[in-house]
Amino acid sequence: MGKYLNRVKTRFGGDTRGMLEGGRYALLHTRTLEFDELRPYVPGDDVRDIDWKASARSGSVLIKRFVSEKHHKILLVADTGRNMTAPAPSGERKSDVALHILGAVGLITLGRSDEIGMVYGDAGGSARVRQRRGENHIESLLHCYRNHVATSRGSSDIACQLTYVAEHYRHRMLVVVVSDEPDADARLEAALTRVTGRHDVMWAIVADMPAVAIGGDGGYDVATGRSVLGAAAREPRVVAAYRRAEKERARRLAELMASRAIPHVTLSGTDGLRRGIVEMTGVWSRAG
Numbered sequence: 001m002g003k004y005l006n007r008v009k010t011r012f013g014g015d016t017r018g019m020l021e022g023g024r025y026a027l028l029h030t031r032t033l034e035f036d037e038l039r040p041y042v043p044g045d046d047v048r049d050i051d052w053k054a055s056a057r058s059g060s061v062l063i064k065r066f067v068s069e070k071h072h073k074i075l076l077v078a079d080t081g082r083n084m085t086a087p088a089p090s091g092e093r094k095s096d097v098a099l100h101i102l103g104a105v106g107l108i109t110l111g112r113s114d115e116i117g118m119v120y121g122d123a124g125g126s127a128r129v130r131q132r133r134g135e136n137h138i139e140s141l142l143h144c145y146r147n148h149v150a151t152s153r154g155s156s157d158i159a160c161q162l163t164y165v166a167e168h169y170r171h172r173m174l175v176v177v178v179s180d181e182p183d184a185d186a187r188l189e190a191a192l193t194r195v196t197g198r199h200d201v202m203w204a205i206v207a208d209m210p211a212v213a214i215g216g217d218g219g220y221d222v223a224t225g226r227s228v229l230g231a232a233a234r235e236p237r238v239v240a241a242y243r244r245a246e247k248e249r250a251r252r253l254a255e256l257m258a259s260r261a262i263p264h265v266t267l268s269g270t271d272g273l274r275r276g277i278v279e280m281t282g283v284w285s286r287a288g
Contacts (some may be wrong), residue, residue: 081156089270
């Protein structure tokens with residue numbers, strides 16, 4: 001494995017059995033080489049599947065049936081804006097936590113031969129990597145994410161990436177969003193309405209570092225470079241009001257996710273990676 005997938009595997013582990021099974025639909029059907037049974041030929045069957053010896057013995061044309069495998073087409077939707085350069089509650093950079101989430105989903109797809117692609121960007125726009133399979137492809141996705149977080153100059157705006165998905169992806173997919181904590185505003189609600197109307201969606205959120213947990217004059221906004229609370233961070237009434245506002249913001253976001261039946265998890269760092277991914281994918285798998 002490449003360096004990023006290896007790094008993810010040390011946190012997530014290598015056992016992905018049973019993950020992403022079920023769901024409301026399998027998006028790509030293929031067949032294995034494992035023989036299942038013989039059945040009579042019907043018009044439209046592939047003539048390459050005819051078993052000529054068995055047909056000669058039975059006096060009728062028989063075809064071989066093979067065990068079917070169900071795969072998914074998966075689209076990662078990743079925030080590469082400036083917000084992802086801020087620290088998570090664990091002290092890790094948010095982009096590092098996000099990279100582990102993206103890599104964990106990639107590891108799950110390896111054992112299932114799922115196709116996986118990515119849409120990424122910031123408030124300035126979106127770009128994409130086409131869906132393919134394989135270890136090298138997933139490693140290149142992680143390299144792409146890392147490089148764009150490092151060079152992005154725009155602020156985070158995951159509604160921009162979701163709107164891009166709604167406009168450019170017409171066939172049903174499993175969409176896995178990885179971002180920081182967005183505001184549940186009208187733009188995000190409208191984008192989610194469009195995307196969930198066609199696709200299944202799961203969402204892994206990388207938590208913000210609380211501004212009042214920094215000490216001194218509080219934290220600063222990486223998007224603007226300004227202090228969040230300034231000297232007021234020392235005043236108990238201001239801190240209490242800030243915490244109420246953050247609790248309300250989290251409640252609105254949770255309600256938006258619930259209203260769109262989106263399984264989601266919030267991660268404070270990579271220590272909770274496996275637990276969070278197992279929880280999120282388990283909810284989705286049971287949805288079918």
